[in-house]
Amino acid sequence: MKALSLLLAIFLCSNLCGQNTFVFLGSFNWEKEKEGLFVYELDTVKGNLSKVTAVKNVKNPSFLTLSADGKYVFACTDSKTENGGSVSSFKFNPKNKSLSFINSQKSGGENPVYLTAHNNGKWLVNGNYTEGSVSVYPVSEDGKIQPFVQNFQFSEGSVIKKRQDRAHIHSTVFSPDFNYIFLPDLGADKIRCYQFNKEKDEPLESCQQPFIKTVAGSGPRHFAFHPNGNFAYVIEEMGGAVSTFQYKDGELKNIQRIFTHSEKLKADFESSDIHISPDGKFLYASNRGAENNIAIFAVENDGTLKTVGYHSTKGKHPRVFGMDETGKFVIVANTGTGRVVVFRRNSETGMLKKVGRKIKIENVSAVQIRKY
Structure with missing residues (x-):
């Protein structure tokens, strides 16, 4: 009996002991003297967030992504800065709960808005919104970002001239096998596709299907793959809809479009x-x-979608939100009210319930969640 109890304790500890869930939050701080990049620890019982550390001397770390091993935090920096734009790297140490700056590189275009890291830890891809471009960077083993080796500029716009005068790349998302990368272009109403050859010095190569058109004036923004790899989804900023695609080997086939807002709106x-x-x-x-x-x-x-319901984000202008790897929590960055709100997710119904205390971060704009 004692042996069984000991084995049970060892099992529980191997799954729970030493594991902490950290939440990384970026913001538009506008001044380097102000804290702009934050790390909080999530209480996975009550849903409360506790501040761990923060970084100054970096301007507008507006979007964040983590390396596959969680050692490094990459940020779009100098976002919305005229004639500016950069990408920056930071090292996170979960043991002493520290976040330290490594280096920065030019973004290759004004207003970087989205970063993604290859799962082999050697590549980083950035999308620049204002000038409609994508940049590819090698990453050293120590997390240092090297100067970009590829930079593709796009120019064509679409039907709503006020918002779509030219291309506006809004995200850069790898396929589940990391052999392709997709670039929703809000300005051109296109989802662009490139093959990604990780062994080449210049890894981006044109796809057989270089882009797929979305509904005119829809403004494709962010992109996500289903865990089974057979379906993909794009959210349309201007169209207020999600388009569903069948996916295979770099090719997308549209099968549904459904509105994200209630019919009354x-x-x-x-x-x-x-x-x-x-x-x-x-x-x-x-x-x-x-x-x-x-x-x-x-x-x-x-792969098609059926509306279940809606849940208030308890704040204004939810620019981004994140979900932890267990699917238990959803954390929302309400940029307009500077409030970070934690929700517990019901895995059976999909519905959300607010938990914990709201956290105040002015102009909060990015969320990443990771268990260590």
Whole structure:
């Protein structure tokens, strides 16, 4: 009996002891003297966030991504800075809970908005919104970003001239096998595709299907793959909808388009972020404007979506949100009210419930969650 109890204790400790969940938050701080990049620890019982550390001397770390091993935090920096733009690297030590600056490189275009890291730890891809471009960087073993080796500029726009005068790359998302990368272009109403050959010095190569057109004036923004790898979803900032695609080997086939906002809303909507639960059963999409909420969809067996409901984000202008790897928590960055809000997710119904205390971070704009 004692031996069984000991084995049970060892098992529980191997799964729970030493594991902490950290939340990385970026913001538009506008002044380097102010803290702009933050690390909080998440209490996975009560849902409270406790500040661990923060970084100054970096301007507008507006979007964050983590290396596959969690050692490094990469940020879009100098965002929304005229004639500026950079990408920066930081080292995170979960033992002493420290975050330290490594280096920065020019973004290759004004207003970097989205970064993604290859799972082999050797590459970083950045999308620049204002000038509609994508840059590819080698990353050293110590997390240092090297100067970009490729930079593709796009120019064509679309039908709504006020917002789509030219290309505006809004995200850079690898396929599940990391052999392709997709670039939703809000300005051109296109989802661009490149093959990614990780062994080459210049890894981006044109796809057989170099882009797929979305609905005119829809403004594709963020992109997500289903965990099974057979489906992909794009959220349309201007169209207020999610488009569903069948996916195979770099090719997308549209099979559905469904609105993210309630039927009563005919205007004043601006959709922003999109994530799928780890079990693949639910998709979540955030709305800004008249409805500051998260739309919740059930994912059918054929990949199509069915509306389940909506949940207030308890703040204004939810620019991004994140979901932890267990699918238990959703954390929202309400940029307009500078509030970070934690929700517990019901894995059976998909619905959300606010937990913990709201955290105040002025102009908070990015969320990443990681267990160490």
